[in-house]
Amino acid sequence: MTIETTPYVLTADIYADIKNVGPVGWVEMPDGLRAVMVTDYAAIKEIGTHPDVSRDAAAHWPDLRAGNVPADSLVVPWVTNAGPFSAYGAEHRRLKKLMTPAFTQRQVDKLEPMIHEIVAGALAEIAPGPHDGHQAEPMDLRAEFCFPVPIRTIGAVLGVDVDDEQDLFPVIRAGADALFDTNISREELGAAFVGLLGAIDELIARKRANPDGSLTSTLIQANEDGDTYTATEIAEVVRILIVAGYETTVNLLDQCIFLLLTHPQYVAAALAEELGSDAAETAWGAIIDEALRHSSPANVVPMRFPVKDIVIAGFEIPAGTPLLVSFAGAGRDAKVHEAPDVFDPTRTKKDHLGFGYGPHRCPGAAMAIAEAKIALPALFSRYRLTLVEDPAEIPANDGIITNGHARLLVTLEPND
Ligand code: HEM
Secondary structure (H helix, E strand, C coil): CCCCCCCEECCCCHHHHHHHHCCEEEEECCCCCEEEEECCHHHHHHHHHCCCEECCHHHHCHHHHCCCCCCCCCCHHHHCCCCHHHCCHHHHHHHHCCCHHHHCHHHHHHHHHHHHHHHHHHHHHCCCCCCCCCCCCCEEHHHHHHCHHHHHHHHHHCCCCCCCCCCHHHHHHHHHHHHCCCCCCHHHHHHHHHHHHHHHHHHHHHHHHCCCCCHHHHHHHHHHCCCCCCHHHHHHHHHHHHHHCCHHHHHHHHHHHHHHHHCCHHHHHHHCCCCCCCCCCCHHHHHHHHHHHHCCCECECCCEEECCCEEECCEEECCCCCEEEEHHHHHCCCCCCCCCCCCCCCCCCCCCCCCCCCCCCCCCHHHHHHHHHHHHHHHHHHEEEEECCCHHHCCECCCCCECCECCCEEEEEECC
16 A cells, blocks of 8 residues: 555644544644654564664665755754664664663662652742632642752763752753753853753763762763763763653653543542552553553654555655654554553553554553552642642644643642
8 A cells, every 4th residue: 555645734733633643644743854753663673673664864764865955954863863762783882782771670779768858849839829718839840850850860860969059950951951942052062061061061970080880880881981072972871861751751740740630530549549450450550551542642753764665554755754653542542452541540451652662662651550560659648739820721832843841830728
């Protein structure tokens, strides 16, 4: 089968787009670039493990090689970085090996006390001040809670002093925040990015002089242990870890909170640990997995390129075609899930591709889940939360890549 060539123009409504595109279809992105989008669960798994599908745009995207892709296209930073995102085959395996050992479940379990501390700090900061019987002022939980927890966690893992507001942490956070802020000027973005890179260089210099147990020190060791990794690669991996796990984890917290506030029947059940389809599934695990299926925090991570002509789900895809796989689409595939649009943490089958599939699968999945498993019960047991806006009217966050809300305005009442 050949793919219908008239492209569907992507909008801000990720789920309307997924339905309109169908399992495999040409789309036009907001910057005018065209790609084949795949929303079908089985097809995404096939692509994820296909030996002839590359993420290396420099080698396998003819339009980029021919200079036909504008430098300011939204996909360029995603497909031309020096980290594992845009590496293929043996080169990808070499780079990925640098990060996977740090985020195994065993390693993540050791981080739990630190994550508890970070969450407790963030909860204390959002505590409503004394008020005289009037409704507490609404606050944006996405900005004030969902954002700080992940950046402080990855900062602390990398050995940044996240409590020192005069040192590297604010510069790192400003740099990472700017990358996701579509309302700032190109100059502001450039300055924040330069700040981020400078802070990473400084962090590496400090850890080289005074090694400690941080992940940055472990990475430096990998550079010093032989000629397998260059100093530039180590800096790039530090940058990718800061950026890749940031807004994605923000959106996981955002989506879980939004779904619980719009399905309040599950809050009490989760707090009482009365959810979960079998003994192995905890209540909060059930909520988080169902949120990853229903409202995948990552929609598409640009892009992939067949290195030769391939056939996926019966569709012929020529070599060099840019592919966007929609992890959000996979979670709503009606061939896999009954009533896929319904958020139901009690469903037994919650299979999702929220962390991707195959060799590029997210190395930070266990850490992201640990953050959510600690942050959500702490938040909901401490406060009664009420959404201030009509949920249907809350705009989505910008862009087609991640899937969250522009804001989550709530009032907080302490639970007695
Ligand atoms: C809820 C939070 C997160 C979500 C939903 C998420 C999602 C994803 C997805 C879908 C991919 C696969 C991309 C693809 O195959 O196209 C990915 C890759 C990646 N993620 Fe995550 N991620 C999360 C948190 C994290 C964290 C906390 C870290 C770091 C500590 C991290 C680091 C990475 C890296 C480095 C890659 C690239 C892996 C590769 O290309 O081999 N992510 N993530």
